[in-house]
Amino acid sequence: DVKVTQSSRYLVKRTGEKVFLECVQDMDHENMFWYRQDPGLGLRLIYFSYDVKMKEKGDIPEGYSVSREKKERFSLILESASTNQTSMYLCASSLARKNEKLFFGSGTQLSVL
Amino acid sequence: QKEVEQDPGPLSVPEGAIVSLNCTYSNSAFQYFMWYRQYSRKGPELLMYTYSSGNKEDGRFTAQVDKSSKYISLFIRDSQPSDSATYLCAMTPSNDYKLSFGAGTTVTVRA
Numbered sequence: 279d280v281k282v283t284q285s286s287r288y289l290v291k292r293t294g295e296k297v298f299l300e301c302v303q304d305m306d307h308e309n310m311f312w313y314r315q316d317p318g319l320g321l322r323l324i325y326f327s328y329d330v331k332m333k334e335k336g337d338i339p340e341g342y343s344v345s346r347e348k349k350e351r352f353s354l355i356l357e358s359a360s361t362n363q364t365s366m367y368l369c370a371s372s373l374a375r376k377n378e379k380l381f382f383g384s385g386t387q388l389s390v391l
Numbered sequence: 392q393k394e395v396e397q398d399p400g401p402l403s404v405p406e407g408a409i410v411s412l413n414c415t416y417s418n419s420a421f422q423y424f425m426w427y428r429q430y431s432r433k434g435p436e437l438l439m440y441t442y443s444s445g446n447k448e449d450g451r452f453t454a455q456v457d458k459s460s461k462y463i464s465l466f467i468r469d470s471q472p473s474d475s476a477t478y479l480c481a482m483t484p485s486n487d488y489k490l491s492f493g494a495g496t497t498v499t500v501r502a
Contacts (some may be wrong), residue, residue, distance in 0.1 A: 282434070311417040311489075319400060320479065321435075336489065368434055375487040378423045382434030 281305070284369050284383040291390050294315040299386050301369030307381070308374040310352035312336075312344060315366040315385070327352055328374070359390045394418055397480055397493025408444065410467035414480035414493045421482040421491075424456050426465045429477045429495065437463070438478070470500045490498050 285300035303310065309328050313321040313336075323336030325344040333344050341363060345353045352371075356363055366387050370380040397409035397414045398485055404410055412426075439454045441447045441463075447454045447497040455464040463482070467474055 316495055320395075320397070321492040323482075323489055326489060370434070375489060377483060377488065378425055378440045378486050379437050380427075380435075380490070382436065384432070386432050 281381075282369055282371055282383040284353050284367075284386050286386050287384065287385055289388045291356075291359050291388065293360060293390060295359050295390075296388075297359050297388065299356075299367055299369075299388070301352045301354070301383055302350055303352075303369075303371040303381070304350065305371060305373075305381065306349070307371035308349070309340040309372045309377065310346065311370040311372075311380065312342075312352065312354045313368045313370065314338070314370055321368065324354065359388075361390050364388060364390045392417065393494075394491045395480065395482060395493045397496055399411060399494050399496055401497040401499060403499045404470055406470060406472060408470050408500075410465075410470050410474065410498055410500070412465040412467075412478050412480075412496050412498070414482075415461055416463075416482060416491075418482075418484070418491070419458075419461065420484040421458075422465050422488055423483045424454070425481040425490070426454055427479045427481060427492075429479060431476075434474050435479055441481075467498075470501050471497075472502045475499045 311326040312324040327346045369383045425440040429435040453466040477495040479495040481490045
């Protein structure tokens with residue numbers, strides 16, 4: 279069974295902390311994505327990557343960075359967490375030129391206090 | 392104005408009813424139209440996708456796309472309590488481009 283695994287289900291961090299969210303996929307997918315999901319706003323794309331060491335900004339990249347050192351792993355970094363980054367974070371992956379079929383992880387609910 | 396508009400509901404229906412969900416969009420370049428289903432405390436999963444206009448049926452689910460009206464629909468026939476979830480529409484101009492999502496509609500099917 280194909281799988282996208284996010285390292286934490288719930289995280290509580292303090293304002294100003296550096297936060298790492300990890301995502302691993304076992305499907306040999308080229309593309310990986312980080313979204314945040316907020317009530318009434320749907321899914322908003324933060325960053326995506328089409329290949330190892332490649333990254334592209336999504337719609338809301340401010341305050342975030344990413345790292346993709348290996349094909350199966352895509353990390354989202356909050357350099358200095360702020361309360362407005364409290365959200366559900368979802369990682370997804372897809373095959374090249376198959377973005378209509380995204381595979382999502384179960385999400386990380388991050389609370390920044 | 393958002394690129395994709397979707398009524399967040401919530402929608403509550405009795406078991407066996409037909410559920411009707413829809414989205415409107417503004418970008419005429421969209422060619423791929425998807426419906427994702429998201430159960431509570433889970434990530435979304437692809438339910439159906441349609442390329443360009445027309446209808447697509449899969450069991451109790453029917454997806455419709457009307458590009459002239461920039462309007463897509465999802466119908467669930469003979470709804471079951473297991474269909475209780477949030478349904479998100481998504482669309483993209485190309486299968487190698489990012490998706491634009493609606494806000495999601497939360498559906499509850501009452502036994």
